[in-house]
């Protein structure tokens with residue numbers, strides 16, 4: 001599917017210049033897993049969030065970043081249910097998001113985390129998907145998530161790709177027992193799989209706990225659980241790009257870029273056709289004729305933009321979009 005014209009809003013701030021990363025010593029060890037905390041507003045409202053600069057800038061710790069992630073999806077559990085969320089239409093909402101996020105003004109925010117070794121391009125390739133109906137049961141530990149990724153690679157369902165980010169996306173009848181719905185909505189980490197450094201993430205269907213893991217109960221694509229997942233997927237993907245091995249970009253509290261903006265959705269939200277809140281959207285085109293086949297809107301949480309003020313001092317802002325050519329952004 002080709003991606004057509006992007007809907008973006010035009011309240012724009014212009015800043016001085018791009019920044020060069022310089023390695024900082026680590027003052028707090030990063031955890032083995034970086035969780036995405038649950039919604040502090042308990043699903044009762046869609047927060048725009050602050051337009052002020054972050055109190056602490058994010059710091060570069062010297063580790064590698066991913067120039068351009070390849071995304072792989074493992075649909076875990078039963079994605080063929082009659083519950084209105086774990087179904088083929090829900091899977092297509094995720095695919096369309098992953099096909100559109102690469103090259104978007106939203107993902108371009110991550111280009112400000114380029115290092116002297118690696119330029120982050122802002123592109124993303126949705127590179128493959130497979131299903132696992134339940135090889136590890138329905139109550140998963142963190143180790144079971146790794147086992148699911150390991151299985152998909154070792155049985156050749158998915159290629160082994162050190163530039164990949166493997167997303168284990170669980171249906172709403174599956175539990176992640178270390179804290180899904182209670183202390184987090186998703187997480188990312190890395191591990192050695194088949195002698196290679198593999199980056200992977202867990203995101204559960206938000207339908208399991210909409211008040212904790214979704215921002216609204218009526219969502220742009222009519223599937224609040226999966227629409228909620230897309231926001232968490234975006235968050236984990238940008239952190240997996242800028243901090244894939246948990247030793248590149250995080251602040252003094254151990255917060256990665258998207259953590260600093262979690263559960264805020266910006267100043268330019270609009271109502272999708274069904275009345276749900278959204279902040280970005282794409283047309284999906286017929287690859288031959290170029291005709292618009294359909295349109296989707298999404299409500300995706302903001303990410304931290306590294307930028308500088310007029311005197312060159314770093315200032316970081318939560319943003320929804322960024323234009324690397326002009327350094328302008330929307331919040």
Ligand SMILES: [Zn+2]
Nearest residue numbers: 035036239259
């Ligand atoms: Zn996070």
